Amino acid sequence: MGLFSFRKKNVIEVGAPVSGEYVSLKEVTDPTFREEILGKGIAVLPAEGRIYAPCDGTVTTVFPTGHAVAVTSDEGAEILIHVGLDTVKLEGNGFSVRTEAGSRVKRGELLLEADISFIKNAGYESITPVIVCNTSEFSSVEAKTGRKRPGETCLELTK
Amino acid sequence: MKRFSYTITDELGIHARPAGLLAKRASEFKSTVSLEANGKQGNAKQILSVMLLAVKQGQTVEFSVEGEDEEQAAAGLLSFMEENL
Numbered sequence: 001m002g003l004f005s006f007r008k009k010n011v012i013e014v015g016a017p018v019s020g021e022y023v024s025l026k027e028v029t030d031p032t033f034r035e036e037i038l039g040k041g042i043a044v045l046p047a048e049g050r051i052y053a054p055c056d057g058t059v060t061t062v063f064p065t066g067h068a069v070a071v072t073s074d075e076g077a078e079i080l081i082h083v084g085l086d087t088v089k090l091e092g093n094g095f096s097v098r099t100e101a102g103s104r105v106k107r108g109e110l111l112l113e114a115d116i117s118f119i120k121n122a123g124y125e126s127i128t129p130v131i132v133c134n135t136s137e138f139s140s141v142e143a144k145t146g147r148k149r150p151g152e153t154c155l156e157l158t159k
Numbered sequence: 160m161k162r163f164s165y166t167i168t169d170e171l172g173i174h175a176r177p178a179g180l181l182a183k184r185a186s187e188f189k190s191t192v193s194l195e196a197n198g199k200q201g202n203a204k205q206i207l208s209v210m211l212l213a214v215k216q217g218q219t220v221e222f223s224v225e226g227e228d229e230e231q232a233a234a235g236l237l238s239f240m241e242e243n244l
Contacts, residue, residue: 031176032175032176032179037176037179037180037183038175038178038179038206039179039206060207060211061207061210061211063210063213064213068175070207070210072207078205078206078207080206080207082175088171088174088175133205133206133207134205134206134207136186
């Protein structure tokens, strides 16, 4: 952000939850995500397995299997991070949850740890969709693709 | 108010894809659509709310539909459940 730019009030920046290469949802083989059935967003090929909070907010959902977590930002954006595809079938193996539903989190706080090589060796894709589940409440959801470290903006939402 | 219940036959339960599709279908109606399962309540129009119920195969979801189009909504959602879950 430049010296003279300012944060627009109605723009919400979602931080990258994990380091890796961010790509369009169109690259995801699972049609649930590719067809934006859960909402618009972005996907990341994770370089490692630590998944951090994408925004300040509240952890709304942690799946008991640890493969997905959702955080509702203080501005009301519902962000779902789904680690890998079809990984519900791993039944928790390869995932360690580091938060719990109802917790207040700051952007960058550790949410869960995934063993990316375990996931791949088990035959699953590690690509991780980051979805705005309440997409309809925003006029635009802009994906910022490319290589990112945790906390760098990966989505820009406009109310 | 229209009520009906549906017992899940899909072996994965209401996972991500059906939760998204259910929310989409429910949002096509004006009526409010409340769900109850596992002692928890949810709003069928919100994907995360549906997912939070974590409904598994063999479990029953109670639907409560209320609004001007509740007849069509209840019928539409029941057939959605039968076709998808």
